[in-house]
Amino acid sequence: MSYFLMNNIPQIKPIIESISEFTDECLFTLNNNGMYVEGTDPSLISKVEFFLPKKIFDKFEIDAEESIGVNIDALSRIFRRAAPEEAVAMTVNSKSSKMELTLESNIRRAFEFTLLSTSNFNIPFLNPKYSTFIEIDSKVFRDIIKDMAIIGGTILFSVHKNNIAILTEDYTSRALAEIASDSNSIRKFEVKNTQRSKYNLNYILSFLNAFSTSEFLKISVGGTKLPLKLEYPIEEEGRFTLYLAPMEI
Incomplete structure (x- = not known):
């Protein structure tokens, strides 16, 4: 017991x-x-x-x-x-x-x-190797994703050497958010090469409902070949993690 x-x-x-x-x-x-x-x-x-x-x-x-x-x-x-x-x-x-x-x-x-x-249960073990690591203010990222949800159901996530761009669009509307690498909301920004990937917005929104558990969010991006990894650190060793498969661009 x-x-x-x-x-x-x-x-x-x-x-x-x-x-x-x-x-x-x-x-x-x-x-x-x-x-x-x-x-x-x-x-x-x-x-x-x-x-x-x-x-x-x-x-x-x-x-x-x-x-x-x-x-x-x-x-x-x-x-x-x-x-x-x-x-x-x-x-x-x-x-x-x-x-x-x-x-x-x-x-x-x-x-x-x-x-x-x-x-x-048949749950896969995941341990992808990423080259792009970002840490961003939890509330800022949550608010951006909620803004994107006003327009569309998917996001195009682009990471460049000096900024992140998050885009969504439908047949008549478009929304774009850009965050510079030196923004006050960015705590860590390690990018070796440009990454572009597309994701289902609803899955990300469901995960971000837990944004209050941590002041910042860890993002690991692997382009079109690896799942997006979002993680909230909890105190010293705890964590809440989402792996989300990319969509075809």
């Missing part, structure tokens, strides 16, 4: 809700390093990863390393009901294939779920 307790619900609540927009089911891996969550959307266009290191938890107790299948949609609906001052506790009993999620404050609310079979 494993037991986890965390008092900082506002830190992980938007991430759980964001993951549920990609998939209904996730694979949780529990070991001495922490909790690792991964899932893909049904079409395998995207993959999300969420790692919470052991030290982020207020209590972290496991008998042995294990992987479990979890209905992340149900988990998200409970987190939406959680108040900022509440603690969340998770108890996993693999022998009975049950997980109990408890919200604790001056009252205690407990929810029980049946675990999903891990054989249902």
